Amino acid sequence: MNSIIQFMKRNYKIIVLVLAISIGLWSFIPKGQNDPEKDKLLLELLTFVIEKGHYSPAAIDDNFSKGIYKDYIDAIDPSKRFFLQSDIDEFSKYEFEIDDEIKNKDLTFFDLTYYRLIQRMEESKEYYREALKNPFDYSVNEEINTDYEKVPFCASVEELKDRWRKQVKLSALASLVQKQKVQEDIEKNKNKSPEEKLAEFKTKQGDKLTKEAEDKFKENLNKKDTFSHKSYEQMEKQTRESTLKSLDDNFTFIKDLDKEDWFAIFVNTIATRFDPHTSYFAPDEKERFDVSMSGKLEGIGARLQKKNDFTEITELISGGPAWKQKELEAGDLVLKVAQGDKEPVDVVGMRLDDVVKKIKGPKGTEVRLTVKKPDGAIKVITIIRDEVEIEETYAxxxxxxxxxxxxxxxxxxxxxxxxxxxxxxxxxxxxxxxxxxxxxxxxxxxxxxxxxxxxxxxxxxxxxxxxxxxxxxxxxxxxxxxxxxxxxxxxxxxxxxxxxxxxxxxxxxxxxxxxxxxxxxxxxxxxxxxxxxxxxxxxxxxxxxxxxxxxxxxxxxxxxxxxxxxxxxxxxxxxxxxxxxxxxxxxxxxxxxxxxxxxxxxxxxxxxxxxxxxxxxxxxxxxxxxxxxxxxxxxxxxxxxxxxxxxxxxxxxxxxxxxxxxxxxxxxxxxxxxxxxxxxxxxxxxxxxxxxxxxxxxxxxxxxxxxxxxxxxxxxxxxxxxxxxxxxxxxxxxxxxxxxxxxxxxxxxxxxxxxx
Missing domain, CATH: 3.90.226.10 (2-enoyl-CoA Hydratase; Chain A, domain 1)
Structure with missing residues (x-):
């Protein structure tokens, strides 16, 4: 949500004065990327600013520590695809110790979870690759529960492998059913005359049909039909290959994150425990915030937020490409993102910043979003990126x-x-x-x-x-x-x-x-x-x-x-x-x-x-x-x-x-x-x-x-x-x-x- 922008400047000046006196004493700080001294400084600076400037700062005690512990584990493994129950048992020793670590600028809990997460992510690559090697048997009567909050962490590696198998199977199954439906529709309509197809299109569109849409449909009718029938085996293989590529792309993206990126998540977890609207902006995020204040951007014109393991569309910017198109809407969950006609990348579980980077792009380029509608339906939406004009934010x-x-x-x-x-x-x-x-x-x-x-x-x-x-x-x-x-x-x-x-x-x-x-x-x-x-x-x-x-x-x-x-x-x-x-x-x-x-x-x-x-x-x-x-x-x-x-x-x-x-x-x-x-x-x-x-x-x-x-x-x-x-x-x-x-x-x- 947008905040009411700063108003009481007198209080702000008091914070600045106190901090200038206190923190100005630090000097000759050693330089280095991912330097633990920088992390410790950030912890001290963050908590000091909040404690002195927050309207009603929560006490940094065991209860505060418990909240950070839960939120942080949820943030780095929201779908419980990486950590084992044995990891959680080990981490839980720090559930009521994080408050003391913050005060002492101790990074033990963060270091433990960070290095374990990197290890588990590397192991997980083999789990999904193994699951996608051979054809899935879709005749087996089994199901998957995607309510990750209620699903426990896996007790063993074998159980974790099976969770990965089911999750990638669901992704491949949804793609397979969609491909079959498209093929059936094409087969059903291929013998119809252009006039019949146009009449059917007009009936479906009703009063929403514009002249531009009708002209575009006629143009497509005149194009040479390049459709070739695919067998079940071909489509099944294609969905597994597509799912594998999406996951590999996802993990490649994650691999690009350094320790500083993960530490920013940890710090933000601490900040948001004070209240939902207190948060930490890492340097890249601050830069994006500054750009957003200029009022111009190139993309689809949608605001996003993280919702458990998913990225949710929270708002369409009036006048933007998505708003004009009328297919994307608030409440949609983004499952996959494709650049033009390239293979879609699975973004479930991906960091919000990374999803945004995939969706944003230069004016005139095409992006395809696979979204889950609030009613559960899965839909692929194609949007041509454009400049989102500031005029549409005005009355x-x-x-x-x-x-x-x-x-x-x-x-x-x-x-x-x-x-x-x-x-x-x-x-x-x-x-x-x-x-x-x-x-x-x-x-x-x-x-x-x-x-x-x-x-x-x-x-x-x-x-x-x-x-x-x-x-x-x-x-x-x-x-x-x-x-x-x-x-x-x-x-x-x-x-x-x-x-x-x-x-x-x-x-x-x-x-x-x-x-x-x-x-x-x-x-x-x-x-x-x-x-x-x-x-x-x-x-x-x-x-x-x-x-x-x-x-x-x-x-x-x-x-x-x-x-x-x-x-x-x-x-x-x-x-x-x-x-x-x-x-x-x-x-x-x-x-x-x-x-x-x-x-x-x-x-x-x-x-x-x-x-x-x-x-x-x-x-x-x-x-x-x-x-x-x-x-x-x-x-x-x-x-x-x-x-x-x-x-x-x-x-x-x-x-x-x-x-x-x-x-x-x-x-x-x-x-x-x-x-x-x-x-x-x-x-x-x-x-x-x-x-x-x-x-x-x-x-x-x-x-x-x-x-x-x-x-x-x-x-x-x-x-x-x-x-x-x-x-x-x-x-x-x-x-x-x-x-x-x-x-x-x-x-x-x-x-x-x-x-x-």
């Missing part, structure tokens, strides 16, 4: 009409700001401009959409909140020293005083939660969305560790992102863990999955402080009526019931981790999964019947900018299929005052009479 707005009223929709993907240039655009300035533009178009209500908005600048939240109220507090901040500060909107001007709806979901975090909470506490806006938002009520600073060491000859020490503050609602409650509860709760596909801050074991606790002094908004008289009307609509809405049913189905599917390795049973399982998911296809095909359009200034730009036009058309298309936006429009309509509705009715009658 944008649209207009929609209902019952003669115009309403505005403002989408804010993040709370952005340029700290280096105060004259540059930021979220606060841009939202004010969008509101003014919407007012000029005569809108009678505004929807602020901060769904999937992970946060950003605290200053912009205060600025945006101030657009909707008269002078007053927006958020309260409490520092590590216990000092409280209330951040106010001091401008008496109200940019928008009409009906307001704020849309959130479980991925709305940090700054998004501040805005929603403030508007809810003032009774200024109705909050529509998931049961609650993410629940991140903390502030982080990114601190370059190199600035604190005088005479450093050891090289780059990286950086530390640490939690320095907590923020609170103006009513005194924290958004930490609990998030912001919606006034109108709408079910979504992820409602029953564990995704929020509350699902992390070492998240900081919820608490509260004294409320700030503020006055409720009194200009919205039918607030409660609009909420009641919405709840009545949702209770009888069949689409809402289907979405809730789909969410429960996804929860059940997420817990099904046992796969059959018998080919007929595996095919049956996949077919049943495919059939059961068809019930929910209408969720994707839903249309709310509203027409969305750009503002006049943007219409003029789109006339000369095909790319912008395509982006806005896609956004408007998504809005027209969005049941949540539909309900927000209904709520805005219910918020219109009786006198305003009467005035509009008279105007419409008058206009009709004039036309007659």
């Amino acid at each position: 944008k707005s649209s207009i929609v009409e209902k019952n003669g009223y115009k309403y505005g929709v403002i989408y804010l993907p993040k709370f952005y700001i340029d700290f280096e240039n105060k004259d540059s655009r930021d979220a606060g300035k841009d939202i004010a401009i969008e509101i003014e533009r919407l007012k000029n178009e005569g809108v009678k209500g505004i929807i602020m959409d901060v769904r999937d908005n992970g946060g950003g600048s605290l200053k912009t939240v205060v600025d945006i909140g101030g657009l909707f109220i008269e002078q007053g507090p927006i958020v309260q901040i409490k520092s590590a020293a216990g000092k409280k500060e209330v951040l106010f909107d001091k401008d008496p001007k109200v940019e928008w005083d009409g009906p307001l709806v704020i849309m959130t979901n479980e991925f709305s975090a940090s700054a998004s939660e501040i805005l929603a909470a403030a508007m809810q506490d003032y009774k200024r806006a109705i909050i529509i969305g998931s049961k609650q938002t993410y629940g991140k009520g903390t502030v982080q600073n990114v601190i370059d560790l190199n600035q604190f060491v005088r005479g450093n000859t050891l090289g780059d020490l990286g950086a530390l992102k640490t939690t320095t503050q907590k923020f609170y609602r103006i009513n005194g409650g924290s958004t930490q863990l609990e998030g912001v509860s919606s006034d109108i709760v709408m079910p979504d596909s992820f409602a029953y999955l564990k995704m929020g801050e509350r699902d992390v074991d070492n998240a900081m606790p919820w608490d509260k402080i004294d409320p700030a002094d503020y006055n409720l908004w009194t200009k919205q008289t039918n607030f409660e009526l609009a909420i009641a009307n919405s709840k009545k609509r949702l209770e009888v809405n069949p689409q809402m019931k289907l979405i809730d049913e789909n969410a429960k189905w996804r929860e059940v599917r997420s817990k099904e981790d046992v796969y059959s390795l018998q080919i007929d049973k595996f095919k049956k399982e996949q077919k049943e999964l495919e059939d059961s998911s068809k019930k929910f296809k209408s969720i994707e095909d839903y249309s709310n019947k509203f027409q969305f359009k750009s503002l006049p200034y943007e219409e003029a730009q789109m006339a000369n900018d095909a790319t912008l036009k395509e982006k806005r058309n896609r956004w408007h298309e998504s809005l027209s299929k969005d049941i949540y936006v539909e309900e927000a429009i209904h709520v805005l309509d219910d918020l219109q005052s009786g006198s305003a509705k009467k005035e509009l009715t008279n105007k419409l009658k008058k206009d009709k009479a004039v036309k007659s």
